[in-house]
Amino acid sequence: MQSKDGASPYFADLPPEIVTDVCLRLPAKSVGRFRCVSNPFRSMLSNPGFVKKHLALALRKVSDSVHGKLLVPSRHLHSVDLGSIRDGSVATRVLAGVKELSSYGLEPATITWVEIIGSSNGLVSIYTEKAGNFLYNPTTGEAKRLPDSIFPNFIDVMVVTSTSKHYGFGFDSLTDDYKLLKFVPSEEGFPCLDVYSLKTNSWNRISCVPFKHIGCNPGLEINGAVHWVVKLLKGQTPKRDVVAAFDLNTQDFRFIPLPDEAEDCKCMKVATLKGRLYLVYDSIDKHEAMWVMNEYGVESSWTKIQLSMSFRSFTPLWSAKNSEEVLVQVDGKFVLYNFEFNTWKNLEFSNVTFRKMFLAHTYVESLISPNSYGNA
Template identity: 40%
Template sequence: METAKRARPRYDYGERRPPPELPSFPPEIIREILLRLPAKSIGRFRCVSKLFRSLSSDPAFAKTHLDLSLRNDAFPSGRTRLVVNYRHNFYTVGFDSIVDACDGIRDLGAVEIPQSPVMSNLVSSYDQDDLWIEVVGSWNGLVCTINEEADVFLFNLTTGESKRIPSVLELLNSGSKRGKINRFGFGFDAITDDYKFVALVTGDVLNASVYSLKTDSWKWVGDLRYVFDDNDDDGLLVNGAIHWVARCREDGRRVVVAFDPTTELFKDMALPDQADDCPHAHRGFLLNKLNGRLCMIYTCRKHDDFWVMNEHGVASSWVRVRISVSYDFMKPLCSVRNEEETLMQVNGKLVLYNFRNDTSTSLVLKAVQLHGYFEANTYIESLISPNSYGRA
């Protein structure tokens, strides 16, 4: 019986079969899809096509993406990260790893960040062991750092972009004011969409100078009636204002000083009535935040309590919180599980504290052993570029 001949293929045997056509979406659909992805994933897609690169590099797209991610509570792991500064190296820890710690996994997965410009600028003139780099603050994914030469950089740790801020020393050397840099602060003006860096300069009086990322310039904003004697900590950004603990020059009264980046004005707020009852001769205070609220922590000897301001600017809303951990240094970092548990830096360790059960668990970073001093802060992942702001 004769076998039926197979039909000849429509292509020659020496040719490749044409690939199936890829689905094609309008640019506006691609944009909507990308807007709903984590910032790090979008960054990886930049090499896929010119359209992806164009969208992810667009400042308007970055702002829309940030706004959507901040409003999307379903994906906190795509936003919050921990950055640890240890021996001049930076490590980041994802939110998922912190959540896992709540389930008994004590090791936090850490990723080292390549050496930053703020570090490399110093390598030629300093011994590595003598270097220090400090995180002044972070907002909308931009992390502000400073080194001992007063070089200030804005980083986006997600995209790897950075920008050097002109030194305030140039302003001091070119003007009539003279003095020593005393404190720093980093904040955001939501009205003008501008990132601002504040330098407090001690001379005959305390002066304040503000740098604007939009204008890429410094300006003096006035003389202040405060003096600092507690510590050399930088300003804390809470509720839109940058805060320090200081004393009023006229009467020596200790207050919380708040700088508004929008109005560029200073105001002071009262400390808790009982805070100065601390028995230590050299008592001091450090400002921090817990679940978005201003809190004040002792920096003298051992304490098992701290203060939280439940309503910003209202002195009567200060509440004392007692914990089962005695500390010389304590810094709340971020909360998980509906604020039941809080990641904190306590006495040179990372600790997960459960406020409901009043218990704590020590955590470790994978791939790095923390011995001695380290600095931990939080930031959010975003596509905001420090180089997308020009002169207004």
């Protein structure tokens, strides 16, 4: 027997707080399906307060266990359950559960490649060659095509290798807003920073910044700021390369000096693992080390980590709690690296062809909608 709106009458006998509590513990995809049960369910499960509580629990699960997803770009996007990479003990494994995601409302023929700029709370910022910028929720399939900035676009030379390195993406927890950052050229010869707000669906220009060169990859969000490795203009302090951190709330830059030994590398990038900031190489030369900042913002806490493998590009992506095994992307391939024993295992994907150069990202499944968020 069903009620007039399609809901089961048995739910009417349960206190609403119990139904809500049960649904909060369900995977995001299950909650999405339950929204179709009835209008009352849709209303309850789409409520902004419910969505935020569900996200908070999902983030706790990601930090405590193997919950979470790996998002890999090629001509489309592919996701992998992070928990699946821990099964088995053979040296080379084919990962199960690779799933080609939808093309976020675009015809596949219009997409030649996809770049991931970053992810935050289940929303992923992506850039497509012909369609521009999107905010995309891989779990719900919802996407929002962002308006173009009203300010000048990139000059051609900045687009030749990679557009995404001039971007950054993150969540401003104080204003409850998601922001996309974009460096653009200026008449003065150094970049300005344009900031897109999801809440207002508009762009704002930050005054030009004294950068001579911006690092090799998109900015990375950690501790409420987006980070790049940059070279400052002459006359600026400090005089060497630094990590530039753009505070998403105050919209100000602060600078973190690099370790002394890392000064001479022409191309470095930041990464994050278990909440800590890492400095890694991304260059044509071979390297065998990286750095971790044990206390955020404290220059003296940079610690060098010597690795047992040579690489040109090394990016730590994910590690389960209390695990010495870390998923890393090394020279365009995926590896499980054990920091306790300095050993590694190669990982392989089945039925997926990647571009020669790509950046993978991790994300948590959530119900955050890029389309209704500004109205929450």
